[in-house]
Amino acid sequence: MSILKRMILVSLALSSVLVIGCSSNDEGTGMRGGNSKDPNRKLSPDERWPEEGSFSYDLTGINCDTKQQFYRKADYCVTLMDREKNNNCALETRQSIYTANCGNDFDETNIQAEDWTGWDARLKLSCSTAVPPSRYIPTLTEYCVFLKNEALHSNCHWDKRFAEFKSNGCRGSFSNAP
Incomplete structure (x- = not known):
């Protein structure tokens, strides 16, 4: 094979590597693929x-x-x-x-979390909902998950939590009424 043909092949091979190695940022998700070590890494x-x-x-x-x-x-x-x-x-x-x-x-951020204490008419007893780990929950998605977590709240103030879930536009299903 002539030197000219080898140079052309090497040039094409390098061009292919450069094209394959490049990636674009998906503006919609903030994700980067291709050449980063973690293709699911969120961009800052x-x-x-x-x-x-x-x-x-x-x-x-x-x-x-x-x-x-x-x-x-x-x-x-x-x-x-x-x-x-x-x-x-x-x-x-x-x-x-x-x-x-x-x-x-x-995804709305910096959500001031609610917690309720007092008489729960549905349960006919006084109870308190779980207190969030921080007064501000980082994202609305996390707040919605917190509101419907019965393992934390044990059905306490279900109606108030359900109303808060709906008023914040949370998606998905809420726990069944007690």
């Missing part, structure tokens, strides 16, 4: 949204408002999901803005 906000510039929103909801301004897109996208920083305001609008500008994986 700075890796996922590296853009800098002017990012802001000014929203009004029912009896609330929230106004935020950022220099970095990462801060903008993360704060859109933060219930506490947005005064628990304009959730649906924040979800829409996030979907349009940041991805399709909105």
Whole structure:
């Protein structure tokens, strides 16, 4: 085989390795595949949204408002999901803005957890629900799981927990009524 043919084959082989080794970020999930050691590793906000510039929103909801301004897109996208920083305001609008500008994986964060103590009319006794490990639960998904966990709550204040589950837009089924 001539030297020219060998060089062409080596060149093609290297090009193939480079193409196979490259991967793209799925903007919707924040996941990275291909060349990272862990293909399921979540990107940090700075890796996922590296853009800098002017990012802001000014929203009004029912009896609330929230106004935020950022220099970095990462801060903008993360704060859109933060219930506490947005005064628990304009959730649906924040979800829409996030979907349009940041991805399709909105999961509200920084949820102030509820716990109930006192008379439970359904059980006809006084009881207390489990106290969350922290007053703020990191994500809405985790809060929803906490609310319906009967191993923690033993049916105590089931009606209040079910109402909280529904009012937060939690998905999936709730435990059966006692």
